[in-house]
Amino acid sequence: MGEATTLRRTPLHAAHLALGARMVPFAGWEMPVQYRGIMEEHLAVRSRAGLFDVSHMGEILVEGPGALETLQRLLTNDVGRLRVGQGLYSPMCAPHGGILDDLTAFRVGEERYLLVVNAATTAKDLAWVADHGDQAVVRDVSSEMALLALQGPAAEVILSQLTPAPLARLRPFDAVPRTTVADRPAFLSRTGYTGEDGFEIGPAWEDAPPVWEALLAAGQPLGLQPAGLGARDTLRLEAGFMLYGSDIDETTTPLEAPLGWTVRWEKGDFIGRAALLAQRERGVERRLVGFTLAERAIARHGFPILRDGATVGRVTSGTFSPTLQRSIGLGYVAVVHAEPGTPLAVEIRGRPVPGEVTRLPFYRRPKAERPVAAGR
Amino acid sequence: MFPEDLRYTKEHEWARREDGRIRVGITRFAADRLSDVVFIELPRPGSTVTQMQTFGVIESVKAVSDLYAPVSGTVVEVNTQLAERPELVNQDPYGAGWMLLLEPSDPTEWERLLSAEEYRRLVGEEA
Numbered sequence: 001m002g003e004a005t006t007l008r009r010t011p012l013h014a015a016h017l018a019l020g021a022r023m024v025p026f027a028g029w030e031m032p033v034q035y036r037g038i039m040e041e042h043l044a045v046r047s048r049a050g051l052f053d054v055s056h057m058g059e060i061l062v063e064g065p066g067a068l069e070t071l072q073r074l075l076t077n078d079v080g081r082l083r084v085g086q087g088l089y090s091p092m093c094a095p096h097g098g099i100l101d102d103l104t105a106f107r108v109g110e111e112r113y114l115l116v117v118n119a120a121t122t123a124k125d126l127a128w129v130a131d132h133g134d135q136a137v138v139r140d141v142s143s144e145m146a147l148l149a150l151q152g153p154a155a156e157v158i159l160s161q162l163t164p165a166p167l168a169r170l171r172p173f174d175a176v177p178r179t180t181v182a183d184r185p186a187f188l189s190r191t192g193y194t195g196e197d198g199f200e201i202g203p204a205w206e207d208a209p210p211v212w213e214a215l216l217a218a219g220q221p222l223g224l225q226p227a228g229l230g231a232r233d234t235l236r237l238e239a240g241f242m243l244y245g246s247d248i249d250e251t252t253t254p255l256e257a258p259l260g261w262t263v264r265w266e267k268g269d270f271i272g273r274a275a276l277l278a279q280r281e282r283g284v285e286r287r288l289v290g291f292t293l294a295e296r297a298i299a300r301h302g303f304p305i306l307r308d309g310a311t312v313g314r315v316t317s318g319t320f321s322p323t324l325q326r327s328i329g330l331g332y333v334a335v336v337h338a339e340p341g342t343p344l345a346v347e348i349r350g351r352p353v354p355g356e357v358t359r360l361p362f363y364r365r366p367k368a369e370r371p372v373a374a375g376r
Numbered sequence: 377m378f379p380e381d382l383r384y385t386k387e388h389e390w391a392r393r394e395d396g397r398i399r400v401g402i403t404r405f406a407a408d409r410l411s412d413v414v415f416i417e418l419p420r421p422g423s424t425v426t427q428m429q430t431f432g433v434i435e436s437v438k439a440v441s442d443l444y445a446p447v448s449g450t451v452v453e454v455n456t457q458l459a460e461r462p463e464l465v466n467q468d469p470y471g472a473g474w475m476l477l478l479e480p481s482d483p484t485e486w487e488r489l490l491s492a493e494e495y496r497r498l499v500g501e502e503a
Contacts, residue, residue, distance in 0.1 A: 022411075038437045039412040039463075230411070230438055296415040296462070298435050320414035320437055327415075349417075349433065 010055035011146050011208040019226055027120035029056040031229050038230035042322040045194055045235055046365075049152030050227030051215055054200070055208060058122030058142040063112040066135020071105060071113055073271060074132055076254055078264035082107040087173045087189055090262050091254045092125070093272030097279060098250035099257070101125050102242060104191060108177035114187070116147070116200075118244045132271070145187065146208035150215060151198030151227075151235075153365075158219040159199055163188065167199075182214035193232065195239025196365055234319050237328065240290060240361030246301055247288060247316040247330050255279055256332065257288045258360060286313065287338040290362060291346070293327035293355035296320060299346040305331050306345040306352055312337050315346060321362060327355075328362050377404050378496055379470055383446065383489035385428065386498055390470065391446035391489055398447055398486075400476040402434065404469050405499050410436040413465045418454045418475060425449060425478065427485050432475070434465070443475070447485040453477035
């Protein structure tokens with residue numbers, strides 16, 4: 001970043017400026033980092049609702065008779081158990097077990113899957129999927145589909161005013177491939193990356209502004225606020241979700257990150273399986289753990305993690321948690337230090353700040369607020 | 377946004393004369409640009425600071441920045457409230473969000489600070 005490259009803009013660029021957003025470069029895009037303040041937007045999502053523009057994320061369609069086989073080979077999670085209208089989270093690994101990307105795969109038709117991938121990795125993912133999709137048709141629809149994330153306990157009430165989709169029946173990761181939101185055709189799923197209940201809404205690129213405006217208007221009486229990438233980062237970290245490029249990348253495996261649950265050994269072969277199996281048998285040497293600090297100083301990416309004065313790992317993400325009102329972070333440590341409760345320190349500007357390994361997630365939304373699946 | 381009775385640094389600190397001593401903080405412009413301040417490292421009372429050398433660090437959720445002393449001198453008081461309530465810097469940068477009270481060692485340094493008008497021009501160019 002910092003080079004004089006042309007940043008891409010989402011269809012909501014003008015809407016962000018009108019709301020007074022502070023725009024920053026992110027993964028080649030000009031994106032809103034905040035509107036009224038990261039803290040305020042974060043707390044709005046936790047207590048009411050927030051609306052994010054995540055149109056910079058990539059969307060790849062994989063379809064045809066070979067679609068399922070292709071995805072089973074590419075992803076560690078088991079796409080074979082998806083019914084139409086369901087999605088799952090999965091890493092996509094290289095042969096050596098390193099994570100090429102983490103994504104959400106939705107089954108949107110009998111032989112049709114939609115992958116929602118990270119903005120920075122879209123081109124790489126597209127080439128990788130196309131290279132391995134012998135029988136499948138692989139198509140980049142990133143510039144056809146916008147993506148809005150409506151997140152928070154009030155999300156269902158807000159969205160139900162604007163869509164005929166049966167929201168109350170949708171469980172987490174369920175999707176409605178074709179519905180309307182504010183009278184515009186849209187993809188809709190009960191997903192998000194904030195640790196709250198919520199929905200992701202994918203209208204056509206050019207329909208994003210009216211859908212955005214309608215959501216803001218419907219949500220205003222319920223305290224909905226537009227929220228930027230700043231709050232998105234603090235929310236996902238509290239929820240213990242990985243940020244690709246910081247917490248996970250091609251040099252880390254799902255078994256080192258706390259993503260072992262996404263590796264479905266029993267589904268058959270997939271790219272990276274042999275390497276991951278070997279790693280499992282010999283035992284992982286390091287693990288991604290959560291930690292909390294005794295001071296409000298922020299552990300930034302790359303800072304050393306210490307135990308008894310010796311470096312035992314590195315910070316991958318850190319922030320001040322608006323919900324917990326304390327400094328939290330993620331980092332890789334040698335496995336002997338990975339047990340929750342282990343005392344450690346993070347070296348912040350040359351000074352060890354004490355803390356301890358903490359069980360993930362840092363924040364879990366109250367049970368009563370989770371969606372109740374009707375009729376199931 | 378920039379009180380006329382204050383002097384400023386190009387690094388966005390303000391300085392206010394109070395009975396021969398000088399109170400120090402950061403400007404509204406800097407506080408807004410940092411967004412939510414969550415942590416501030418300040419020197420101990422009794423330590424000395426040097427004009428335009430760093431005296432501490434301020435962290436927001438998104439960024440970390442150095443703090444620069446507007447004038448040289450001895451720290452006679454620090455705002456201990458900021459340890460628990462760093463958000464005071466955002467809420468009231470020229471009042472409750474102050475950081476240091478200094479006993480200046482060189483009275484001529486004050487004259488080298490920017491006037492409100494000069495600082496306004498600087499910020500206008502940066503914005």
